[in-house]
Amino acid sequence: MALGLQMQADSRPNQIDLGVGTYRDEAGRIPVMTAVKAAERLLVEQQDSKGYVGPSGDAEFARRLQDALFPDLPASLQPRLSRIQTPGGTGALRLALQLIAQANPDARVWIATPSWPAHLPLIAACGLTARTFRHLDPNGEHDRQALADALAQAQPGDVVLLHGCCHNPTGVDLDVEAWREVVQQAAARGLAPLIDLAYSGLGEGIEADVAGVRALLQGCDNALVALSCSKSFGLYRDRTGALLMLSSTAETTANLGQVAAAQARLLWSNPPDHGAAVVRIILSSDELTVLWRAELGVMRERVNQLRRQLASLVVPQMNLASLTRQRGMFALLPLSEAGVHRLRQDHAVYMDASARINVAGINDDNFQRFFMALSSLEPCLPNGLSL
Numbered sequence: 001m002a003l004g005l006q007m008q009a010d011s012r013p014n015q016i017d018l019g020v021g022t023y024r025d026e027a028g029r030i031p032v033m034t035a036v037k038a039a040e041r042l043l044v045e046q047q048d049s050k051g052y053v054g055p056s057g058d059a060e061f062a063r064r065l066q067d068a069l070f071p072d073l074p075a076s077l078q079p080r081l082s083r084i085q086t087p088g089g090t091g092a093l094r095l096a097l098q099l100i101a102q103a104n105p106d107a108r109v110w111i112a113t114p115s116w117p118a119h120l121p122l123i124a125a126c127g128l129t130a131r132t133f134r135h136l137d138p139n140g141e142h143d144r145q146a147l148a149d150a151l152a153q154a155q156p157g158d159v160v161l162l163h164g165c166c167h168n169p170t171g172v173d174l175d176v177e178a179w180r181e182v183v184q185q186a187a188a189r190g191l192a193p194l195i196d197l198a199y200s201g202l203g204e205g206i207e208a209d210v211a212g213v214r215a216l217l218q219g220c221d222n223a224l225v226a227l228s229c230s231k232s233f234g235l236y237r238d239r240t241g242a243l244l245m246l247s248s249t250a251e252t253t254a255n256l257g258q259v260a261a262a263q264a265r266l267l268w269s270n271p272p273d274h275g276a277a278v279v280r281i282i283l284s285s286d287e288l289t290v291l292w293r294a295e296l297g298v299m300r301e302r303v304n305q306l307r308r309q310l311a312s313l314v315v316p317q318m319n320l321a322s323l324t325r326q327r328g329m330f331a332l333l334p335l336s337e338a339g340v341h342r343l344r345q346d347h348a349v350y351m352d353a354s355a356r357i358n359v360a361g362i363n364d365d366n367f368q369r370f371f372m373a374l375s376s377l378e379p380c381l382p383n384g385l386s387l
């Protein structure tokens with residue numbers, strides 16, 4: 001049974017929900033940002049038509065989103081970049097993989113696991129073959145060697161799918177060196193990077209969070225970047241995202257834009273307007289942009305504060321110190337499935353079976369209970385390993 005349904009069926013009042021992948025504030029709410037509310041009011045006043053936006057969507061939204069994330073790209077790069085609005089980051093990933101399958105049905109998609117659970121099914125749904133490699137080494141750090149080996153085995157035209165920042169589910173990101181290696185190998189060996197950038201601003205800050213992707217855009221011939229506004233603008237249900245497409249020449253860029261629009265027409269015809277219009281209004285206003293950045297900063301600081309709090313816990317047999325070296329809302333606890341089950345059964349603590357937690361589900365009210373629940377476990381380490 002899905003985690004949400006299990007929670008609904010559980011009548012215990014003090015459930016702790018660490019499962020769902022949405023940001024929560026201290027009160028446990030998924031808040032609507034003040035900047036979003038203000039933009040929505042303006043939208044209601046200004047909008048005078050509900051006509052279709054067209055398969056490519058709101059061009060100004062996508063352009064402003066690119067500029068907000070990558071403000072300092074060299075002017076010479078601009079003619080090689082095009083954008084298309086998509087229903088969320090998932091839509092952008094689906095479209096990207098569809099474009100890859102159309103251009104090269106034999107392309108293999110190299111992806112480090114564990115990854116966001118939708119990645120592998122999306123690859124398969126587009127008829128592409130996934131090749132997996134290890135994201136974490138036995139110490140729980142990024143496995144740079146596994147990435148290097150995968151890049152070395154990939155053939156020209158193959159795709160490497162990477163998380164831009166705040167890796168889901170591990171919180172373990174690529175460092176500068178690892179990004180450099182990806183850029184070098186992709187450029188040298190004709191690989192096509194596909195980046196899933198769903199959490200920009202929720203790690204260290206927008207600039208630091210997108211630094212690897214920016215290096216890649218500047219150093220590669222081709223790349224696809226799936227952008228999501230779900231988390232950074234809290235627009236989950238409004239299905240707001242874009243696919244940023246880098247190609248080698250201005251001519252191929254124009255062509256790619258047309259091919260992408262044709263694919264989008266088959267997948268969803270026209271994207272939903274509301275969330276993109278809201279983001280466009282925010283990013284067109286200096287005042288609302290400042291407000292949005294400040295609110296995003298509050299969310300990020302809350303997540304990082306919770307990471308520090310959790311890392312300071314002394315839990316028998318469980319080293320949580322690495323939580324402060326990781327980024328974003330997610331972390332994998334060193335627990336076996338049996339441990340996850342025990343937390344659910346005995347303490348109403350809900351998390352994914354993989355032991356992924358969303359740290360934003362912790363608050364002052366449940367922190368101590370979560371600590372007690374963890375402390376009550378006998379060692380339930382994955383695969384019988386000890387830390």
Ligand SMILES: Cc1ncc(COP(=O)(O)O)c(C=O)c1O
Nearest residue numbers: 021088089090116168198228230
């Ligand atoms: C890594 C990752 N990519 C993409 C998405 C999809 O985001 P969206 O809701 O914008 O489709 C998520 C959502 O949880 C995610 O965690």
